[in-house]
Amino acid sequence: MGAESSPKIAIVDESPIRAAIxxxxxxxxxxxxxxxxxxxxxxLSRIYALDPDVIVIDLxxxxxxILEQMFQVSRAVRRPIxxxxxxxxxxxxxxSVDAGVSxxxxxxxxxxxxxxxxxxxxxxxxxxxxxxxxxxxxKSALEDRKVIDRAKGILMKLKGLTEDEAYVLLRSTxxxxxxKIGEIAQSILTxxxxxx
Amino acid sequence: xxxxxxxxFIPLIDAAALIVAVEKGFAAAEGLDxxxxxxxxxxxxxxxxxxxxxxxxxxxxxxxxxxxxxxxHIKVPIIAPVNLGLNGNAITVSPALHAAIMAELxxxxxxxxxxxLALSRVVASRRKSAAEPLTFGMTFPFSTHNYQxxxxxxxGGVDPDEDIRLVVLPPLYMVDxxxxxxxxxxxxxxxxxxxxxxRGVGQILHFVSDILVRAAEKVLAIRQGWSEKNPDxxxxxxxxxFRAAEFIEQxxxxxxxxxxxxxxxxxxxxVDVILRTLEGRLKISADxxxxxxxxxxxxxxxxxxxxxxxxxxxxxxxxxRWGQVAxxxxxxxxxxxxxxxxxxxxxxxxxxxxxxxxxxxxxAFAGPTFDPADVAGYLASVKGSRRVL
Numbered sequence: 028m029g030a031e032s033s034p035k036i037a038i039v040d041e042s043p044i045r046a047a048i049x050x051x052x053x054x055x056x057x058x059x060x061x062x063x064x065x066x067x068x069x070x071l072s073r074i075y076a077l078d079p080d081v082i083v084i085d086l087x088x089x090x091x092x093i094l095e096q097m098f099q100v101s102r103a104v105r106r107p108i109x110x111x112x113x114x115x116x117x118x119x120x121x122x123s124v125d126a127g128v129s130x131x132x133x134x135x136x137x138x139x140x141x142x143x144x145x146x147x148x149x150x151x152x153x154x155x156x157x158x159x160x161x162x163x164x165x166k167s168a169l170e171d172r173k174v175i176d177r178a179k180g181i182l183m184k185l186k187g188l189t190e191d192e193a194y195v196l197l198r199s200t201x202x203x204x205x206x207k208i209g210e211i212a213q214s215i216l217t218x219x220x221x222x223x
Numbered sequence: 224x225x226x227x228x229x230x231x232f233i234p235l236i237d238a239a240a241l242i243v244a245v246e247k248g249f250a251a252a253e254g255l256d257x258x259x260x261x262x263x264x265x266x267x268x269x270x271x272x273x274x275x276x277x278x279x280x281x282x283x284x285x286x287x288x289x290x291x292x293x294x295x296h297i298k299v300p301i302i303a304p305v306n307l308g309l310n311g312n313a314i315t316v317s318p319a320l321h322a323a324i325m326a327e328l329x330x331x332x333x334x335x336x337x338x339x340l341a342l343s344r345v346v347a348s349r350r351k352s353a354a355e356p357l358t359f360g361m362t363f364p365f366s367t368h369n370y371q372x373x374x375x376x377x378x379g380g381v382d383p384d385e386d387i388r389l390v391v392l393p394p395l396y397m398v399d400x401x402x403x404x405x406x407x408x409x410x411x412x413x414x415x416x417x418x419x420x421x422r423g424v425g426q427i428l429h430f431v432s433d434i435l436v437r438a439a440e441k442v443l444a445i446r447q448g449w450s451e452k453n454p455d456x457x458x459x460x461x462x463x464x465f466r467a468a469e470f471i472e473q474x475x476x477x478x479x480x481x482x483x484x485x486x487x488x489x490x491x492x493x494v495d496v497i498l499r500t501l502e503g504r505l506k507i508s509a510d511x512x513x514x515x516x517x518x519x520x521x522x523x524x525x526x527x528x529x530x531x532x533x534x535x536x537x538x539x540x541x542x543x544r545w546g547q548v549a550x551x552x553x554x555x556x557x558x559x560x561x562x563x564x565x566x567x568x569x570x571x572x573x574x575x576x577x578x579x580x581x582x583x584x585x586x587a588f589a590g591p592t593f594d595p596a597d598v599a600g601y602l603a604s605v606k607g608s609r610r611v612l
Contacts, residue, residue: 088264089264090264090393092266093390096390120270120274121274
C-alpha cells in the first residue's frame, strides 16, 4: 500500500443496514476501498484473501474472538494484525466500546491514518444506534396506538362514552396512577379478555 | 446501603456461581445490587472490564494473566480473588475422527496418552495421503482450551502448529462448525460438548480432568486498581461467590440451579443438559453411552474457589511454551500475583492454614511434574514447544 492510496477497509458486520451506513460514510470521507463481510463462516480465510489494512467489527458479533487469533504468530498469517490499542489513548477505546465497534489495524498502516477511520466508525455506529432507537420508539408508539384504540372501543361500548370521553378517562386514570396511557389501555384489554 | 455493581459473563455453566449469587439473594445479603450482563465474546468481556464498564467479570483465567502482562491487548492489571470453576472442559471430536482414533488406539480409550498417540498415527497417515490437516476449534488464544488441546496433542508427539490447524471459534459456533465439517474437533466448556453429542455430530473423547486433575478455568476478574480502592466490595464479592458455589454443590439444589441457568437470559439451554454437567454424568456419544466423573466440573468442592498461584504459573508456562510470550522471572511473578489467595482467605476469615484447604497441584497425565519455583526447568524438560527467545 502506497502512502497516498486509500487503505483497504474490511467491515465485518451481520447488519446490512449498519454496514451500508458505515460504508457510505467511509466513501464520503474519501476511503474508497471498502469491503463488507456479512458471512461469518470461514471468516479468517476471507480476511486473508482480502488482505485488508483495517478491519472494523461490531461488538455484538461473537466472531470478534476469531479476530483476536490474528495477533498470534502463526503460519497462516501473512501479515501480523493488532487491535488498535494505544496505551495513551484510552478515550478512543472507551468511545469505540460505547459505540459498539472495534477496529483492528494491520501492521504497516500508521496509527495516525487509522484515527480518522475509527472516529468515523464511532460516529456512524452512534448514528445507527439512534436510528434504531427511533425505529423502536416509533414501533412501540404504533403498538400503543392500536392498544389505546381498542381500549377506547371497549370503554365506549361498556360505559356508553364518546371516543373523546373514553380517551379523557384513559388519560386521567394514567395520570392518577402514574402510568402510561398505553399501560392502562393494555390492562383494560387484559381485563376484558378475562371477563369475556 | 446497597452498592450497585456491573458484572459481565459468557453464557457457560461455569458462570453459575455469579448467576446463582444474584438469583438466590447471596449478593443482596452482602448489600450488593449486582446487574449481570451477558456478553458474546471474551474480547468484549475483557475490554468492558478493562475500561470500567464492568466492575468484575467471569473471565478465562489466562485472559486475566494476559491482560496483566499486556499480551495481545492494552495492559491492565487484573486480580482474581476467587475462582468460579475448575475443569469443566471437554475435547469433542467428529464421529469420523473418533472412529479413526479408535482404529489406531492401543490402550484404554480414556487414557489421554493412548488417544494422543493414536491421534499422531491418524495425523501421519493423513499426511501420507496428502489429506488436509485436521482442524480443531478452541475459544480464545489465551484460553485453557488452547493450552489443554496443545498439552494433550504434544504428549503424543503431534505438533499443534505444524500438524494441526487450531482455530479460535466462539463457543456458540462450535457445534455448527463440527456439524458442517469445518472442524474435526474442539475443546470447549459446558454445555457445548453435550449439545454436540445430543445433535449426533460429536463424541466426547476426553474430559479435561483426564489431562489435568486440577485446572483453573474461570475466575472472578477485577481490575487491580479498583480492588485497591474497594477492598470491602472485593471481600463481599468473594463471600458471595463462595456461598453461591457451596449452594450449587448441594445435590438437593441441583434441579433448582439447573432451572435458573437454563433461562434464556442466563445460559439458555435445556435443563437436562445442565443437570448432566452439574452431576458429572455426561452422555459421550449419540448411542447414549454415559461417562461419570467426580472431577468433571468443580465449582465449590475440593477447595475449588480458592485461587492458587501454582495454577497461574502453569498457565504462564504454557504461554511461554507456545510462543505467546518470552520467559522472564518478572512476568512469571506478575502472572502468579494475579491469583490472590490472600484476599480470599481474608474475606472468608480463614486464619489457620488447615482451614484454607489449599491444594497445589496440576496433576498432568504426562511430562515433568510442574514446579512453580522452577518454571524454566519445567520448560526445558517438556517435550514439544514453540518458544520465543
